[in-house]
Amino acid sequence: MKRYFLLLLLGTLTTLLDPSVIYAQFGPPGGGPGGPGGFGGQDTRRKKEFTGVAEETPKGNGKIAGILVDSTSGKPVEFATVALINVATNKPIDGTTSDAKGQFSLTKLAPGDYRLQYSFIGYKTRDSQKVTVVKGTDLNLGSVKLPADVRTLGEVVVTGQAALIEEKVDRLVFNADKDITAKGGDASDVLKRVPMLSVDLDGNVSLRGSQNIRVLINNKPSTIVAANVADALKQLPADMIKSVEVITSPSAKYDAEGAAGIINIITKKNTLHGLTLNVDAGAGLRASNLGLNGSYRQGKLGLTLGGFGRAGYNGASSTLDQTTKVGGQTLRTSQQGTAFDKPIFGQYTLGMDYDLAKNQSLSANVRFGTRNFIQQQTQLTNTYANEVLRNMSNRDVDRKDLSNSVDMNLDYIRTFKPQQEWSISTQYSRTGLTNNFYADILGQTGELTSRQRNLNNNTNQEFTIQTDYQTPIRKNQLLEFGGKAIMRQVDSRFQYQLGGSTGELVFDPTNPSGSLLYNQNIGAGYISYTYVTPSKYTFKVGTRYEHTGITAKANENTNLNIPAYSNLVPSINVSKSLKGGTTVKAAYNRRIQRPGLQQLNPNVNTANPQMIMVGNPNLSPELTDNVELSLSSTVKKTYINASVFGRLTNNGISQIRIPSDTLAGAIITTFQNIGVQRTVGTNVFFNTSITPKWTVNGGIDAYYVYMQGLTPGADGKSITISNTGVSLGGRLMSQLQLDKGWSAQVFSFFRGPSPQLQGTMGSFYMYSVGVRKDVANKRGSIGLAAENFAGGVTMRTTLNTPTLSSVSVTNLYNSNVKVTFSYRIGKMTFEAPRKKGRSVSNDDVKGEGDGGGQPQAAPAAAPAGGRPR
Structure with missing residues (x-):
């Protein structure tokens, strides 16, 4: 009987999902x-x-x-x-x-x-x-x-000579290939220009004031991104970025990770037929780059091969004045430091796609990334007890942050009929991280007295498999569902060594070695339903269920009790098209934020002994409820978008600073689930065409945040503290197309002070101007750009709690002038775009610091539902 029932149910589902049956019933x-x-x-x-x-x-x-x-x-x-x-x-x-x-x-x-x-x-x-x-x-x-219809359903495209910004039903698209001053830079230089985003001096990205985001590259994750977003962005050249998609309300098809939303970076791809080679090069006072990218397409086969390298050199200085209270004693530390950075970044890719049949395709890709970040520091530190000099120290420190990452994916897609398709995707990622420092400790007269070394090696690997299916139901409805499994493992090993002015370095018993083995397995399933009414309302509702199991061991044999957890995360998106090109959108979703590698890493990093860094392997995920309402419209030659949003986070992961009980005057920075964060804010941006060749765009971001959490009190017991504040930011960009292939652009950005639980992060700004000349019938171009040319950037950060106060000032000497050159070799002809296999999108891990998402206003805008490609 059970077998008969299952066969009957399977037959019914098959019949319902058969497009020929659907067409027979509904047309x-x-x-x-x-x-x-x-x-x-x-x-x-x-x-x-x-x-x-x-x-x-x-x-x-x-x-x-x-x-x-x-x-x-x-x-x-x-x-x-x-x-x-x-x-x-x-x-x-x-x-x-x-x-x-x-x-x-x-x-x-x-x-x-x-x-x-x-x-x-x-x-x-x-x-x-x-x-x-x-x-x-x-x-x-x-x-x-x-004849082709130039209209695109469900999109409002910015008017003007260049569509720098587009708004789609579920996301905002910044077309980076229209930006000339970022040429020769990296992805963080591009993200600085994107509405709703801000990038600090370390390259950490925030969306609407929150760093709790997921960053995808071509709709795919990478273990290096999971480890450190800022470093990953420096590996991606600006010249290869086509667009940046900001998805503030992801649908159920996306992983539930990313409290504030998802940033999807789309690199340049082509549907060209033939053979071509692109050369991109740049030289500047602070960085130089060289890139080579080739593509070949003939018949059913397409191949791409690319390589990019970037070397930088930059200096900085800083001052630190902090006071701590430990055991009834007040200690004050004064520090002056200088640093010189010598980073080298590289990325190399090999891709292939092949048409197995008219309605089937297979694609594969391998991406290798490398980072070699070397920094030389000097630290002059004085420690005072009750304003009496207690200790003087002088340290020369060499830091090495090295990584090698590889991502491999294989994707298959089959299209049965328009709007009905099935795909299966797999991906394997692995990143090896080395985060070491070596310090010479000098006496008051500059002689070498002792040496110290910290060795920290990490590997982060994961395997993902997922499948997705979508089918139309009648003419105005779309059903999507799928499943996914992620197997992730983090392995971190660390130790300290000490030595005198000569001789071998030996194990340091005061800073014992340790390890962390962290296994995380995630199983997920989702269902999503889209309905478009005759009155131009689009409803997309869905829910996603995720179960996370964790096993972890510290120091090889100490089990960490981290319980498994399950989450049901709903999402609702509604849009309405009004007369005159006006669109109104409203959305609600729930998001999960899992801790990232550096937040879990228990290695105690004392490269600067006054500012110690250590992770917390016992972190729990945070949950966030998001709501937003937006309106966009085109008035004559001006496109305007305005939105308001609210965000409520429980069990939020945040940085916490506490006084060290072993190193006098030092502060330990770690991560804890602090409690509650409530944020409300608004974003307004515009794009206008003053003339057919002159456009201006910009925007203002503002938000208010309330934070509450626990911190150690003066008596050593935890007390509840809170902080509130308002943060303002804005950007302004102007582009001008001139005669004879000349173009010019200016850009400026400002972010005001940002409130934190224990203080305020300082404000900063940046600006640039650039010109470019197209040569050889637009086969190549030569450009000149200058950044922060009137001086460097200074940022002041303050911390205040019952047990510590700190003021740090950083001066970054990032004035830069650069010359860029690009040239394309080869003859290509256009052909119709090919349907590629869908790709894995692991947007589920918290970072440090799609092309799709929702369907267009109509699932007829194939492929509807837009699983990231």
Whole structure:
């Protein structure tokens, strides 16, 4: 009986998901706006009438046939809708779809006068002239050309000579390839220009004031991104970034991670046919770069190969004045330091895609990244007890932050009919991290007295497999569901060594060695449903269930009791298109934020003994509820977007500073689940065309935050503290297209002081100006840009608790002038875009510091539901 029931259930589901059954009951999927079965809601009367065969069709022996082709390329238009309309009643009485060769036919037609209507997404709906069928007639209409429709459903595109910013139903898109001053830089230089984002002096990225975000590269995660977002962004060249997508309200298809949202960086890809080689180079006072990227496409096979390297050199100085209270004694520390950075970053990629069949494709990609960050520091420190000099120290420190990462993925996708597709994706990632320092400890007269070394080696690896399926339900609904499994492992090992002025370094018993083995397994499933009403409301609702199991050991054999947890995370997105190009959107979602590698790492890093860093392997995830409301509109030549948002986080992960009980005057920075964070804010930005060749865009970000958590009190017991504050930020950019291939751009950014639980992070600013000249019929370009050319940047940060107070000032000498050059070799021709396999998107780990998401306003905008490609 059970077997019979299961077979019956399977047969029912198969029938329901079979597009031929759906088409038989509800008619074929819609075409462009206003077409039969159209999903855009622009011809409500016709949409209601044409739900398959709207009236009883008289039978006969007539036939009408033809071939649908693209009016520009002449290639067949597959799966287009062909409706047969009775001229007398103006109602559809029959219909079909074109096949893989664009051919269609309508048979068993009774004599009469008819009109054919052709429609498909991306093409204008076209009506034929009246055709008359007489008994026994076979009419061959030959090739019917369909012109492309330049409109894109569900998008509001910024007007002006260059669409620098686009707003889609679920995300904002910044087209980085329109930005010339970031050329020769890295991804963090691009993200500084993106609305709603801010990037601090260390490269840490915030979205609406929160660093609790996920960063994807081409819709894929990377273990190096999970380890440290700031360092990962420096490995990605700005020249290879096509666009940046900011997704503030991800749907259920996305992993539940990223409390504030998701940032998806899309690199440049092409649908070119042939062989090409691109060269990008730059030289500057603070950094130089060289990149080579090639592509080859012939027939069913496409290959890409790329390499990029960037070397930097920069200086900085800092002062620190902090006071701590330990055991009834007040200690004050004064420190002066200098630093010189010599980072080298590289990234190398190899990609392949192959068409297995007309409706099946396979893609694979390997990306290797490397980072070699070396910093030389000097630290002059005086420690006072009750204002009496207690100790003087002088340290020369060499820091080495090294990493090598590899990401490999294999993706397969099969398309059954328009809007119905199934994909399976796999990915393996591994990153090796080395975070060491070596210190010479000097006497008051500068002689070498002792030496210290910290060795910290980490590996972070994960394997992911996921599958996704989507299918239309009637003409205005879309169902999506899928599952995913992630197996993740972190292994960290560390030790300290000491030595005199000469001789070997030996194990330091006062700073014992240790290790952390952390295994995390995640199983997830989701379901999402999209419904578009005739009145142009789009509803996308879904829910995602995730179960996380953790096993962890410290020092090889000490089990850490970290319980498993399960979360149900719903999401709701609603949009409404109004007259005059105005769109209103509202959204709610719940997000999870799991701790990242550096937040878990228990290694005690005393590269600066007055500012010690240590992770916390017992961290729990945080949960955040988000709501937002936005409105966008185009008024004449100006595009405006305004939004308000609210965020409530429980069990929030945050940095905590506490006095050290072993090193006099030192402060330990670690991570804890502090408690509650409540944030409300607004974002306003605009883009306007002053002339067809001159655009100006900018925006203002503001938010208010309330934080509450625990911190040690003067008596050693934990006390509850809170802090509130307002943070303001803004940006302004102007682009000018000149004659004879010249262009110019200016950019400026400012972020005000940011409140933290125990104090305030200082404000900072940056600005740049650049010019570029296209050469050799736009095959190449030469550019010149200057950044912060009037001086460096100074940032002041303050901390205040019952047990400590601190003021640190950092001066970064980041003035820069750079020359850039690019050139393209090879001859290419355009071909139609190929459907690639979907890719793994692990956006579920908290960082330190899609192309898809939601469907467009209509699931007819294939592929709807937009799983990140």
